[in-house]
Amino acid sequence: MAPGTADVESLRRRLDAVGQGHLLNFHDQLPADRRAALLDQVAGLEIESLAELVERYVKNKPAFSLPAGVQPADYYPFDHTSGRRPWDRDGYRAVGRDLLAAGKVAAFVVAGGQGSRLGYEGPKGCYPAGAVSGRPLFGMFADQVLATGRRHGRPIPWYIMTSPLNHEATIEFFRENGFFGLNEADVMFFPQGVMPSLDIESGKVLMSSPHEIATNPDGHGGSIRAIVGSGALADMKRRGIEHLSYFQVDNPTVKALDPVFLGLHAKAPDSSGQMSSKMVAKAYPEEKVGVFCSIGGRTQVVEYSDLPMELQRERLADGSLRFIAGSIAIHVISVGFIEKLGTDPSFSLPYHRAEKKIPCIDPRTGAPITPERNNGVKLERFVFDALSLCGSGDGRGSIVYETDRVEEFAPIKNAQGADSPLTSRELQTERAARWLERAGVKIPRGPDGKPDCVLEIRATTALDAQDLSGHPIPEIRAGASVVM
Numbered sequence: 001m002a003p004g005t006a007d008v009e010s011l012r013r014r015l016d017a018v019g020q021g022h023l024l025n026f027h028d029q030l031p032a033d034r035r036a037a038l039l040d041q042v043a044g045l046e047i048e049s050l051a052e053l054v055e056r057y058v059k060n061k062p063a064f065s066l067p068a069g070v071q072p073a074d075y076y077p078f079d080h081t082s083g084r085r086p087w088d089r090d091g092y093r094a095v096g097r098d099l100l101a102a103g104k105v106a107a108f109v110v111a112g113g114q115g116s117r118l119g120y121e122g123p124k125g126c127y128p129a130g131a132v133s134g135r136p137l138f139g140m141f142a143d144q145v146l147a148t149g150r151r152h153g154r155p156i157p158w159y160i161m162t163s164p165l166n167h168e169a170t171i172e173f174f175r176e177n178g179f180f181g182l183n184e185a186d187v188m189f190f191p192q193g194v195m196p197s198l199d200i201e202s203g204k205v206l207m208s209s210p211h212e213i214a215t216n217p218d219g220h221g222g223s224i225r226a227i228v229g230s231g232a233l234a235d236m237k238r239r240g241i242e243h244l245s246y247f248q249v250d251n252p253t254v255k256a257l258d259p260v261f262l263g264l265h266a267k268a269p270d271s272s273g274q275m276s277s278k279m280v281a282k283a284y285p286e287e288k289v290g291v292f293c294s295i296g297g298r299t300q301v302v303e304y305s306d307l308p309m310e311l312q313r314e315r316l317a318d319g320s321l322r323f324i325a326g327s328i329a330i331h332v333i334s335v336g337f338i339e340k341l342g343t344d345p346s347f348s349l350p351y352h353r354a355e356k357k358i359p360c361i362d363p364r365t366g367a368p369i370t371p372e373r374n375n376g377v378k379l380e381r382f383v384f385d386a387l388s389l390c391g392s393g394d395g396r397g398s399i400v401y402e403t404d405r406v407e408e409f410a411p412i413k414n415a416q417g418a419d420s421p422l423t424s425r426e427l428q429t430e431r432a433a434r435w436l437e438r439a440g441v442k443i444p445r446g447p448d449g450k451p452d453c454v455l456e457i458r459a460t461t462a463l464d465a466q467d468l469s470g471h472p473i474p475e476i477r478a479g480a481s482v483v484m
């Protein structure tokens, strides 16, 4: 029902009180349907908290102060025979396989981001990422979900978090592609929440048109509330799912469902079984990745900009970095943990501010503005901030497991340079080359040691190097592009 005049006036008063009255500047000139849409959007804002958000995140920049006594987080090393911390890889793999076979695990990809750095039109999951095939990211993950389900004798449910800005386009893409061979009933989409985007100088909420507030998705940390609020949690419980294998939409080589990691999360003696993480060894001290640290006995990701450079450069006696555990945004999160947090009215994760170029209109004239410099602030929550909430006082908490960079980290973030389609293609090729070499295949390599070919192994062909044994493999010539 459209709000009456009295409701409009009361909204106007509330907005004026927090310096956001401009949101209704064009209201009276709008056609009825647009008025209603605008009022709905305005009514959905937490109007009274806007003033505080502007004060904390726009007028000021929250300063992070690193607590004293920060330590590097302990982790399960990739080499499970390492003298530093030996562990039973086969045993944990068996635990993870049992969980998958018992239907207790779902895949969960966060795909609500705007992908502005890549500059691709459309949901980022539609991006053609396959090194040779140009298969879309969503299709590459679907291959893994399908192959893992086949291996464990039952379909694996897959939850996909979208945002209101890309929800319909994402579902439409799956429809156009026949759900990539997955059963439609086992793929669930739900949108995350949004936050109003704020003017970088004044803190006024930006408008994208006279009848629409400019918004941004509220960060991957919004997933916890979105899972609960969207009904996805109820669906997970109905299906008997206990653990979510969480990954980001931009990493085509992620192991979407890794039995070893699942087993460690569920059964390692120091794991609370609530939220676990994968790390890769930082390549060099200045590498711009968050680092797993232990603060007051709790695992946390400290952003690279918050960790003093002298700590980032510190080395152990063997020459390795002391703060080595780089975060690659791969987690296992238990459904019980999400329910505990997401249904607690006092639960909230902190906001992080990012300065962005946000197209908008002039709130006085309605003229469109295409900014050349950052004109806006977007506020997002980060899922890794939930790590510090793990544990219940029994000494167990959030664990970290090391993986190999080439095996599962080939992100596509930027159009060019680091973490771009080109570097991802090289990493996908290097991984495929290693798998093939292990199977006894000769790979042509150039003087720099890099494969002199482009290779892609689909997950439906092999989920890991072992799957290639006995598989027919073509000869690979220099300069060839091979997908298998």
Ligand code: UTP
Pocket (backbone or CB within 6 Å): 110, 111, 112, 113, 114, 115, 116, 117, 118, 124, 161, 192, 216, 217, 218, 219, 220, 222, 247, 248, 249, 250, 380, 413
């Ligand atoms: P990024 O931090 O790379 O952000 O997201 P982004 O918005 O996709 O890209 P830029 O910064 O505009 O270039 C990491 C992962 O988190 C998801 C993204 O879809 C990606 O999988 N994400 C991010 C969400 O699901 N929601 C958000 O609000 C933000």
